[in-house]
Amino acid sequence: MMRSHRAGSLRASDDGSEVTLCGWVDSRRDHGGVVFLDLRDVEGIVQVVVDPSRAGCEQAHRVRGEWVLRVVGTVKRRPEGTVNPEIGTGEIEVAASGLEVLNESEPVPFPLDEHAGEVDEGTRLRYRYLDLRRPAMQLNLLLRSRVNSSLRDSMSRQGFTEVETPMLIASTPEGARDFVVPSRLSPGSFYALPQSPQLFKQLLMVGGVDRYFQLARCLRDEDLRADRQFEFVQYDAEMSFAGADDVMEVVGTAVADAVEAATGERPGAFPRMTWHQAQERYGTDKPDVRFGMELVDLGPVFASTGFRAFQAEAVKGIRVVGEGAASRSRLDALTDRAKGLGAAGLVWMRVGEGGALESPVAKFLSDDERRDVVSAMAAEPGDLLLMVAGERRVANHVLGVLRLDLGRPPVSEGGLRFLWVVDFPLFEGLADDGSPVPAHHPFTMPHPDDLALLDAEGVDLLGVRSQAYDLVLNGWELGSGSVRIHRRDVQERIFTLLGIAPETARERFGFLLDAFRFGAPPHAGFAFGVDRLVAILAGEENIREVIAFPKTQSGADPLTGAPGPLDPAQLRELGLAVAVPQEATTRPDPER
RNA sequence: GGUCCUGUGGUGCAGCUAGGAGUGCACGCCGCCCUGUCAAGGCGGAGGUCGCGGGUUCAAAUCCCGUCAGGACCGCCA
Numbered sequence: 001m002m003r004s005h006r007a008g009s010l011r012a013s014d015d016g017s018e019v020t021l022c023g024w025v026d027s028r029r030d031h032g033g034v035v036f037l038d039l040r041d042v043e044g045i046v047q048v049v050v051d052p053s054r055a056g057c058e059q060a061h062r063v064r065g066e067w068v069l070r071v072v073g074t075v076k077r078r079p080e081g082t083v084n085p086e087i088g089t090g091e092i093e094v095a096a097s098g099l100e101v102l103n104e105s106e107p108v109p110f111p112l113d114e115h116a117g118e119v120d121e122g123t124r125l126r127y128r129y130l131d132l133r134r135p136a137m138q139l140n141l142l143l144r145s146r147v148n149s150s151l152r153d154s155m156s157r158q159g160f161t162e163v164e165t166p167m168l169i170a171s172t173p174e175g176a177r178d179f180v181v182p183s184r185l186s187p188g189s190f191y192a193l194p195q196s197p198q199l200f201k202q203l204l205m206v207g208g209v210d211r212y213f214q215l216a217r218c219l220r221d222e223d224l225r226a227d228r229q230f231e232f233v234q235y236d237a238e239m240s241f242a243g244a245d246d247v248m249e250v251v252g253t254a255v256a257d258a259v260e261a262a263t264g265e266r267p268g269a270f271p272r273m274t275w276h277q278a279q280e281r282y283g284t285d286k287p288d289v290r291f292g293m294e295l296v297d298l299g300p301v302f303a304s305t306g307f308r309a310f311q312a313e314a315v316k317g318i319r320v321v322g323e324g325a326a327s328r329s330r331l332d333a334l335t336d337r338a339k340g341l342g343a344a345g346l347v348w349m350r351v352g353e354g355g356a357l358e359s360p361v362a363k364f365l366s367d368d369e370r371r372d373v374v375s376a377m378a379a380e381p382g383d384l385l386l387m388v389a390g391e392r393r394v395a396n397h398v399l400g401v402l403r404l405d406l407g408r409p410p411v412s413e414g415g416l417r418f419l420w421v422v423d424f425p426l427f428e429g430l431a432d433d434g435s436p437v438p439a440h441h442p443f444t445m446p447h448p449d450d451l452a453l454l455d456a457e458g459v460d461l462l463g464v465r466s467q468a469y470d471l472v473l474n475g476w477e478l479g480s481g482s483v484r485i486h487r488r489d490v491q492e493r494i495f496t497l498l499g500i501a502p503e504t505a506r507e508r509f510g511f512l513l514d515a516f517r518f519g520a521p522p523h524a525g526f527a528f529g530v531d532r533l534v535a536i537l538a539g540e541e542n543i544r545e546v547i548a549f550p551k552t553q554s555g556a557d558p559l560t561g562a563p564g565p566l567d568p569a570q571l572r573e574l575g576l577a578v579a580v581p582q583e584a585t586t587r588p589d590p591e592r
Numbered sequence: 593g594g595u596c597c598u599g600u601g602g603u604g605c606a607g608c609u610a611g612g613a614g615u616g617c618a619c620g621c622c623g624c625c626c627u628g629u630c631a632a633g634g635c636g637g638a639g640g641u642c643g644c645g646g647g648u649u650c651a652a653a654u655c656c657c658g659u660c661a662g663g664a665c666c667g668c669c670a
Contacts, residue, residue, distance in 0.1 A: 033627035047630065065620090084630060107621060110603050113631080115619085119603065122662050175670035195670085222669040340595070340666065401666095428670095441670045542663095553663065 002070060008044020012091040014075040019094060021046070021071045022102070024133065025063055026112075035060040039071060039094075042138060046089040048073065048096050056098035066105035066112070066130075072098035121544070126558040128549055140546045143262055144534045148215060150261035151235055151530070154254040160213040160237060165200040167193055167217070172508050174442065176220035179230070187575025193219040196527060198441065199512055201238040202484055205523040206515045213237040215530065224553045226542045227476060227532055234479070235533075238525030244467050244483055247524045248420055251471065251481070255533070259416065262537045270418040270471070278421050279393070283400020285421055288475025290414030293318050293407045295399050298387065301372040307364040309345065314392035318399050319377045320406050323384035324350040334402065338388060343398040347387040351379045404475065411474065412539035419472040423447065426466035435499030436461045440468040442494055443512075445483040454493065461497070471528055473536055479528025486523060488516040 023041035084090035171192035178192035338346035349359035427436035447465035467483035
């Protein structure tokens with residue numbers, strides 16, 4: 001072994017020990033006659049005291065930041081008055097008897113101290129191997145590793161079998177845009193990379209696996225966001241002879257185990273809320289219940305209003321506490337935001353003393369309406385009231401977004417508020433051709449109470465509920481699951497409703513329908529994003545902080561230069577010709 | 593596809609509203625001094641295509657147009 005101890009793990013109890021340490025120079029303080037070197041390894045930092053005149057220590061003056069050193073020395077308690085309570089090793093220091101330079105380092109392009117989080121992220125990604133040396137990033141990687149092992153342990157304990165599913169699969173046009181891989185052996189044919197192992201895990205159920213899980217790599221070619229990367233890891237599970245409650249029990253246990261492993265504290269039982277409640281109270285299917293500011297239905301207040309803008313399907317509002325002093329330009333910006341989200345407009349009211357309302361529309365409202373709106377929204381002087389009228393789903397959506405804009409706490413505040421959202425609708429809307437669009441995926445079992453509605457005439461299909469459920473944490477959609485259809489006849493009925501012709505269904509999902517002919521067990525499952533869970537546990541607003549080598553928002557990797565053009569010979573072998581102009585296929589300029 | 597924010601020595605910023613010589617601050621870097629610092633200190637020094645292109649102007653980091661990159665968001669993400 002090159003070392004006897006970890007630098008960051010030394011304590012006062014090691015006083016007198018002869019140690020050999022390896023690590024990086026975190027900082028140096030050269031006093032001429034004595035040199036202090038802070039040596040950093042994965043465990044932390046320890047102060048090394050070097051006398052450059054001592055044999056074996058001659059290099060001390062040469063040493064610079066991020067050089068790699070091997071230090072031999074004796075652990076000593078620090079002299080009176082020089083203890084550093086800021087670091088774990090602050091009671092001791094290492095008196096060096098030998099100092100070996102294992103590798104030198106050029107000056108690093110950005111500081112690796114606690115301020116590195118403020119450095120331009122493009123620069124951090126270009127030198128990610130340096131960024132990862134920072135303790136904050138090391139902690140995030142460690143946290144992620146703990147969550148991964150805890151999930152695996154928990155699922156094993158709960159009787160689940162980890163099964164790996166293929167990365168090269170058939171493309172299906174549903175859902176997200178596929179990443180595709182050309183086939184060399186079948187030129188002109190392509191594989192797709194999996195958006196999720198959905199179909200395979202259902203086939204595993206038919207295959208008698210009974211309880212499956214996997215930490216599955218998934219890929220979707222859609223625009224990136226703070227909480228979305230092209231590739232991400234899903235905790236993916238499926239169980240036979242089980243219903244929604246069984247799945248929520250298993251997943252809740254696994255998540256609670258992971259949270260406990262990561263934070264030391266076990267969350268309580270996850271409350272449930274129906275999808276309908278979530279929309280009405282929070283204007284979203286992933287409510288952040290760390291704060292109030294719930295949407296208020298003002299329909300009763302304005303039921304017979306003379307104000308035209310409020311003669312709508314729905315009038316709803318939110319109360320922004322203490323924001324009554326918001327400037328006109330601020331209110332204009334909020335109005336623009338609301339319009340950008342699809343609202344016809346935004347009505348604002350400042351609440352004054354005695355409940356007096358100041359608003360451009362106040363003159364259109366009756367005395368009763370002005371009084372009732374104040375009481376309906378429990379408004380106090382100094383508050384700002386924001387209202388949207390129009391289609392119910394639009395009003396909910398717009399106010400839901402404004403609520404987050406105006407009230408959402410930072411990710412590291414407000415604790416961990418898990419929430420099951422249940423009773424999702426089976427369909428989320430109608431496509432241009434009038435056929436319903438599945439809210440989850442086309443293998444979702446309708447709610448048993450609503451099954452008959454599917455065959456009835458003249459029924460509003462958008463009111464049909466499904467047996468789908470989401471897990472939400474602090475306003476982030478962690479994941480979703482459902483009871484699956486396991487009977488061929490029901491599955492074919494759904495395909496018909498979705499406007500997928502039998503021959504099309506056969507072409508795309510024939511293998512699944514075939515499998516269902518041979519005794520498919522009732523089954524249900526779930527999947528959630530591990531990156532998102534780890535990010536929230538780490539207190540990060542952005543999943544890139546918990547991914548070792550993430551992509552930028554434009555899908556590039558500043559470190560490796562991906563994506564890049566392909567060699568002509570490679571293209572030929574794959575039977576491909578590139579149709580876009582050459583300059584569009586060159587690598588991004590690494591200088592900017 | 594769209595909206596918004598950002599781009600100034602290696603890093604983080606200020607300068608831009610009101611055009612006047614690459615001006616300033618902090619950190620880092622290089623050299624010298626220094627035996628108790630821990631963001632060491634002192635003295636000295638180097639380091640710039642103000643992202644890129646065009647326009648307006650006697651004069652552009654600054655104003656205008658375009659473009660590229662990074663970020664946040666909308667659309668998209670069954």
